[in-house]
Amino acid sequence: MIAESSRLRLRPSVAMVPIGDGQWQFFLGNTRRSRHYRLRQDLASAVAQMDGHATLAEIAGRTGSDLHGLKALARTLHESCILEDDGFEQRLACSPWRRVLNFIGDYVPSDSVEIAFERLSGTEVLILGAGAVGSWVALQLCHSGVERLTLVDDDTVAMSNLNRSLYTLPDVGQPKVDALTRRLRAINPRLTVRRRRQRMTDANELLGWLREAGPAAIVVDCADLPSVDATSAMVDSACRATRNAYVIAGGYNLHLSLIGMTVIPGRTACYHCGRLTLEELQGDELVGLRKLARPWRNIGNLAPLAAITASFAVNEVIRVALSDSRIPPAMVNRRGEFNFLTNEMHFTSLPPRPECGCMP
Amino acid sequence: MSLAAPYLRDGIDVYLRGEDEVHFVFLATRTRIVLRVRPYLVEALAWLDGRQSSEDLVKRMDHLHGTQAGARLRTFLDYLEHKGITVEPDWLERSGLEGQAVAMQQRQLSFLLDVLGTPERAVAAQRRIGKARIICFGVGGVGSWLLRQLLAMGFRRFVLIDHDTVSESDVARHAFFVPADAAKGSHKVVATAERILEQFPHVEIATSDSALTTMTALEEIIPRDASLIINAADQPYIGYTSVLLSRFCVPRRLPLLVAGGFDAHLGSVGEMIIPGVTPCADCYAAHFSDALRDWVPMEHPVADRRDAAGGLCSLSVFAAGAAAMQVLRLFTGEDEPCGGRGELLFDSYGLDAFTVQRRPDCPICADT
Numbered sequence: 001m002i003a004e005s006s007r008l009r010l011r012p013s014v015a016m017v018p019i020g021d022g023q024w025q026f027f028l029g030n031t032r033r034s035r036h037y038r039l040r041q042d043l044a045s046a047v048a049q050m051d052g053h054a055t056l057a058e059i060a061g062r063t064g065s066d067l068h069g070l071k072a073l074a075r076t077l078h079e080s081c082i083l084e085d086d087g088f089e090q091r092l093a094c095s096p097w098r099r100v101l102n103f104i105g106d107y108v109p110s111d112s113v114e115i116a117f118e119r120l121s122g123t124e125v126l127i128l129g130a131g132a133v134g135s136w137v138a139l140q141l142c143h144s145g146v147e148r149l150t151l152v153d154d155d156t157v158a159m160s161n162l163n164r165s166l167y168t169l170p171d172v173g174q175p176k177v178d179a180l181t182r183r184l185r186a187i188n189p190r191l192t193v194r195r196r197r198q199r200m201t202d203a204n205e206l207l208g209w210l211r212e213a214g215p216a217a218i219v220v221d222c223a224d225l226p227s228v229d230a231t232s233a234m235v236d237s238a239c240r241a242t243r244n245a246y247v248i249a250g251g252y253n254l255h256l257s258l259i260g261m262t263v264i265p266g267r268t269a270c271y272h273c274g275r276l277t278l279e280e281l282q283g284d285e286l287v288g289l290r291k292l293a294r295p296w297r298n299i300g301n302l303a304p305l306a307a308i309t310a311s312f313a314v315n316e317v318i319r320v321a322l323s324d325s326r327i328p329p330a331m332v333n334r335r336g337e338f339n340f341l342t343n344e345m346h347f348t349s350l351p352p353r354p355e356c357g358c359m360p
Numbered sequence: 361m362s363l364a365a366p367y368l369r370d371g372i373d374v375y376l377r378g379e380d381e382v383h384f385v386f387l388a389t390r391t392r393i394v395l396r397v398r399p400y401l402v403e404a405l406a407w408l409d410g411r412q413s414s415e416d417l418v419k420r421m422d423h424l425h426g427t428q429a430g431a432r433l434r435t436f437l438d439y440l441e442h443k444g445i446t447v448e449p450d451w452l453e454r455s456g457l458e459g460q461a462v463a464m465q466q467r468q469l470s471f472l473l474d475v476l477g478t479p480e481r482a483v484a485a486q487r488r489i490g491k492a493r494i495i496c497f498g499v500g501g502v503g504s505w506l507l508r509q510l511l512a513m514g515f516r517r518f519v520l521i522d523h524d525t526v527s528e529s530d531v532a533r534h535a536f537f538v539p540a541d542a543a544k545g546s547h548k549v550v551a552t553a554e555r556i557l558e559q560f561p562h563v564e565i566a567t568s569d570s571a572l573t574t575m576t577a578l579e580e581i582i583p584r585d586a587s588l589i590i591n592a593a594d595q596p597y598i599g600y601t602s603v604l605l606s607r608f609c610v611p612r613r614l615p616l617l618v619a620g621g622f623d624a625h626l627g628s629v630g631e632m633i634i635p636g637v638t639p640c641a642d643c644y645a646a647h648f649s650d651a652l653r654d655w656v657p658m659e660h661p662v663a664d665r666r667d668a669a670g671g672l673c674s675l676s677v678f679a680a681g682a683a684a685m686q687v688l689r690l691f692t693g694e695d696e697p698c699g700g701r702g703e704l705l706f707d708s709y710g711l712d713a714f715t716v717q718r719r720p721d722c723p724i725c726a727d728t
Contacts, residue, residue: 012668015657027657030670031706051661093667098529102670136677143533143673159463163512168559186538187531257681259709289383292374296409299370299387300471303512304681304688307505311681312709314674330709338711340685343629343702345711 002056002075004067008083009052011110013102016048026082031106035080039073046070050083084110097145107327116322117145123321124148124213128200128231129223130176131155132301133249135166136310137220137317142184142191144318149184150194150209151177152223164306199225203237210242218317219246221260222310229275236271239263240358245320249313250335257308259336261350262316268332270358274350281348308338363441366417367410367449371474376402384445388474393443400425401436408440410449444477451479457486465514476692485692486514492587492691493517497572497605499552500524501671502619503592504535505680510687511556517564521581522548522593523571533673572601578608588690590683592619599645606633606641610725615690616641619683627675627704629682629711632690632697639699639718640725647716678704 002008010016015027019036024044026035039047046063056074060067077083088110092098097117105113125146127134130153138149157171157179171179177195184191200206200223210217219239223231232248239246248260248271263270312331319329336347352359368374375383379399385392400421407417414437422430440446448454452462452469462469465486472482494515496503499522507518526534526541526548536555537548546554549567556563568581572593582589589609593601602618609616610633618630618641633640639647662668682702689697702713720726 010661012660012662012665013670015660017655017657032703032712033707048658049661096528096532098667099533099669099671102668103672105670140673140677145532159460160466162464163466163468163514165512166508169561170559189539289375289377292368292376292405294368294374294406294409297370298467298470300467300469300474302468302471302688303509304684307509307677307684308681311674311678314677315672315706315709318672318674330707336709340682343682343700343711343713345709347709 002071002078002085004057004060004071005055006074007052007055007086008050008074008078009086009089010047010050011082011084011105013106014082016044018044026077026080028081028106030103033106035082037077040065043070043073047073047077047083050074052084052086052089078111079109081106081109088113100145104322104327108322108324116324119323120318120321121145121147123317124150124217125317125321126150126152126206126209126213126217126219128152128206128219128221128235129225130180131161131222131224132164132303132306133251133310133313134220134222135176135180136307137222137249137313138180138184139166139187140310140314141317142187144314146317146321147188147191149191150196150213150217151180152196152198152200152209153177154197154199164301164303199223200231200234203234206234206238207241210238210244213244215243216321216323217244218320219244220249220313220317221246222249222313224251232271236263236265236358240265240270245329247313247316247320247331248335250309257305257312257338257340259309259312259331259338261333261335262320262329262331264320264329264332265358266360269350269352270356273353273356273358274335276353276356277350278348304340312336363414363437363446363448365410365413365449366408366437366441366446368405368408369445369447369473370470372445374405376405384443386474393445397436398429398432400429401433404433404436408446447473447479455479455483455486457483457490461486461490461514468513472692475694481692488691489514490516493519493583493585494588494590494687495519495521495582495586496590496592497521497601498591498593499548500530500592500594501533501673501676502679502683503590504537504552505677506590506592506619506683506687507552507556508535509680509684511560511563513684513688515687516560516562519566519568519581519583519586520549520552521568521570521572522552523569524548524595526551533671533676572604574604576604578605582608582614586614588687589614589616590619590687591616599641599648602641603645607724609633610635610640610728613728617683617686617690619679627706628679629702629704629713630679630686631699631701631716632686634697635725636728638697639716640722642724643699643719643722644701644716646719646722675704675706 013029017025019025022038024037024039042063042065046059046065049059060070108116130151153176155176157167181193221235235246243265245264247262250258250260316329334347334349371387373385382395418430421433472485476482525545528542531537536552541551547569553565553567591602591605613635616633699716702711
């Protein structure tokens with residue numbers, strides 16, 4: 001509630017820049033976003049005095065502004081995440097998640113930030129596969145405040161995993177879900193982890209886990225056995241039935257980090273819609289070609305590729321879990337590639353396909 | 361035929377069309393070799409699993425399709441070796457790298473083989489990584505995630521410098537800290553080194569809790585055998601600390617990586633500064649002061665804005681990952697670094713990239 005006694009503050013991460021002709025740019029430094037407003041000089045001076053100590057009435061008195069007009073402007077700028085409410089600074093100061101809350105505060109007005117964060121920390125995330133990408137996803141989610149995880153993996157840590165995952169020498173020989181859980185609990189003792197030391201072999205299994213986890217749970221597919229396509233199809237089948245959102249973590253292909261799709265079943269293109277489009281895009285150059293089978297093959301990869309792929313999956317989980325239209329998931333109806341050699345980001349549009357039958 | 365037992369390299373996709381058309385697609389470069397060969401040679405591609413000697417393969421071909429086919433296979437195998445399509449299956453064991461390094465780094469060595477083309481170059485790059493001494497200023501959000509990735513990649517000699525102590529909100533985005541480090545108020549470098557040694561017992565780490573200012577005696581902190589300086593120190597401001605370090609590095613020809621991702625620029629792809637090759641930090645500073653000449657924010661009503669920064673761990677990890685790949689490129693020497701910087705835009709995941717040129721009149725690097 002913004003009243004004349006409110007002591008609002010220009011968010012410390014926001015720069016207020018005159019760009020001529022009475023126009024002002026408010027640059028939100030954390031997220032590199034800008035908002036533009038045309039302001040009367042007295043109102044601009046008033047905003048530039050909002051230090052969290054003076055009330056709106058006091059500032060209006062100093063700048064000679066009309067108090068009603070200033071209140072209306074303050075409401076607008078608070079909604080736009082340019083001003084923050086009275087107690088926000090103190091509330092943040094005592095939270096270990098200060099940086100995450102401040103980040104959310106660039107998308108959600110300050111008086112709703114904690115409620116949004118509670119949605120994130122309370123969301124259950126099912127991570128299928130605790131290999132390189134899966135371990136990086138779990139750790140980054142834990143560092144973002146997520147407190148409920150399910151880890152699914154039947155494998156044990158091998159020496160050859162250490163170059164790209166978060167496992168280290170003392171973990172070798174232990175079940176991945178156990179080694180990872182220990183690491184995560186050391187960071188946040190409040191974390192609850194359900195460990196499933198098994199491989200997902202069909203969609204029904206996942207269906208059971210999802211019914212236990214509830215409709216808000218989010219699935220992240222980091223499993224590549226028997227193949228990413230096979231596990232994605234299982235995930236799609238289960239999530240389509242329960243309407244749980246899922247994120248395909250993608251993978252890596254030499255100098256490329258692949259950024260997978262985010263799917264909200266019934267509302268956005270699903271894995272199969274994406275597959276239909278990708279098959280068409282493959283074009284003539286691969287038509288009629290079959291791949292030579294080489295069961296012994298080991299594709300090279302390394303830590304930064306896994307870490308970057310995982311970082312985008314984590315961004316997407318955070319966006320979906322916040323469930324706020326001001327910070328929607330960014331990987332719906334598309335997938336992307338980040339090229340390290342050129343530092344270029346490339347996206348492929350994967351629209352919903354009516355013939356897929358996934359839309360109601 | 362010099363290969364004892366030819367093995368089809370992992371980083372090459374092999375596609376077949378009909379009975380006689382073969383496509384070799386090099387994943388690293390996306391280049392493609394298309395051949396039309398006799399169907400029995402196509403059949404023989406599936407034999408190149410590194411378990412059979414070249415002589416046995418030729419004999420097998422003789423037996424199945426006659427001696428002329430055997431002779432043609434001999435020529436074909438030579439061709440595949442010449443093009444780098446086949447290698448020895450045990451090239452890793454022959455590398456001379458120590459057993460544990462091979463066991464841990466086999467997938468990275470496969471990557472290096474694909475990118476660099478020959479086992480010799482891949483092994484030499486890994487060996488340079490194992491010997492390199494990395495000097496890292498700032499072990500906060502981005503610095504720690506970069507260190508974590510460099511450790512996984514096989515770097516093992518570090519000097520860490522940071523004056524700050526661990527606070528509770530640091531734990532939420534740091535690669536090494538645990539809540540006990542914050543409770544004790546440990547120095548960041550001490551806590552980081554302790555945690556690293558728990559997980560990587562064979563690593564060599566020196567630490568310093570000096571602050572980075574014009575008064576800092578850099579020659580006492582930076583050893584003579586330093587291979588790379590990393591700047592992940594964002595206080596008081598990363599542009600300022602980069603200039604300090606760059607002025608030290610340029611006359612000594614030391615590479616300097618500005619690892620982006622400090623508080624207000626979390627998704628940055630920072631710049632590698634190679635004295636004499638790329639712009640130096642003074643060139644960057646001059647470039648941005650020109651570019652932002654007309655962009656002058658009002659004085660902010662909140663004087664102390666140190667705790668204002670917001671960010672996600674995933675953005676720090678992205679910045680660290682992009683920086684780690686730049687470090688790898690420095691040690692593979694595969695391409696000439698150029699000037700420029702990038703910024704991940706969180707809303708669209710677009711990468712806002714721009715190039716920066718050397719300043720011919722730069723007082724610091726013009727003569728290098």
